[in-house]
Amino acid sequence: QQQVKQSPQSLIVQKGGISIINCAxxxxxxxYFPWYQQFPGKGPAxxxxxxxxxxxxxxxxxxxxxxxSAKQFSLHIMDSQPGDSATYFCAAxxxxxxxxxxLTFGQGTILTVHP
Amino acid sequence: xxxxxxxxxxxxxxxxxxxxxxxxxxxxxxxxxxYRQDPGLxxxxxxxxxxxxxxxxxxxxxxxxxxxxxxxKFSLSLExxxxxxxxxxxxxxxxxLGGAGGNQPQHFGDGxxxxxx
Numbered sequence: 001q002q003q004v005k006q007s008p009q010s011l012i013v014q015k016g017g018i019s020i021i022n023c024a025x026x027x028x029x030x031x032y033f034p035w036y037q038q039f040p041g042k043g044p045a046x047x048x049x050x051x052x053x054x055x056x057x058x059x060x061x062x063x064x065x066x067x068x069s070a071k072q073f074s075l076h077i078m079d080s081q082p083g084d085s086a087t088y089f090c091a092a093x094x095x096x097x098x099x100x101x102x103l104t105f106g107q108g109t110i111l112t113v114h115p
Numbered sequence: 116x117x118x119x120x121x122x123x124x125x126x127x128x129x130x131x132x133x134x135x136x137x138x139x140x141x142x143x144x145x146x147x148x149x150y151r152q153d154p155g156l157x158x159x160x161x162x163x164x165x166x167x168x169x170x171x172x173x174x175x176x177x178x179x180x181x182x183x184x185x186x187x188k189f190s191l192s193l194e195x196x197x198x199x200x201x202x203x204x205x206x207x208x209x210x211x212l213g214g215a216g217g218n219q220p221q222h223f224g225d226g227x228x229x230x231x232x
Contacts, residue, residue, distance in 0.1 A: 031218065
């Protein structure tokens with residue numbers, strides 16, 4: 001059972017546009033929501049993360065929006081650049097219970113930014 | 116040198132063969148993980164280890180086994196490989212911060228692409 005559902009599966013954006021990737025989770029015990037970025041031939045790398053005590057976190061052109069009541073969170077990439085073309089994964093974990101110390105990943109989104 | 120090193124990077128083998136994938140890390144982290152990545156399924160946890168004497172099954176452990184030879188080394192074995200184990204395999208590490216950190220970033224190696232014919 002996939003506890004974190006990610007959409008869309010693929011996304012094409014023009015340079016300078018906004019890329020938006022959405023995730024929904026089921027386990028209300030999750031309290032840590034990171035996003036990972038993966039380039040071809042490389043492993044995923046942490047991009048940005050949020051905890052549920054805030055509704056938004058921004059780092060440069062990357063923003064996570066978090067809606068606890070809807071159990072949804074999203075990644076926004078402003079002014080998207082060709083160098084942002086990669087696969088993006090959302091994930092979730094908890095600081096206790098059966099999900100302690102483990103990440104549950106979404107299915108991934110392949111982002112292509114055209115010049 | 117990479118902080119998390121996986122060997123081999125690529126492997127092609129035949130059904131029924133025993134295969135071992137190795138992972139070593141220089142980050143000094145106590146937690147290590149094995150995942151497999153399949154298109155459209157994301158990364159799924161196979162096994163994880165919070166210290167040398169701790170081994171736990173993940174979401175999809177059937178057909179796999181692991182060994183934590185030292186804090187820095189964690190290997191994944193396929194005892195009798197089958198074609199549906201063809202995938203990209205990743206090792207990752209994280210720091211427990213002395214046991215206080217359930218939610219810590221994971222650091223990934225660059226993966227092993229495994230093909231089973």
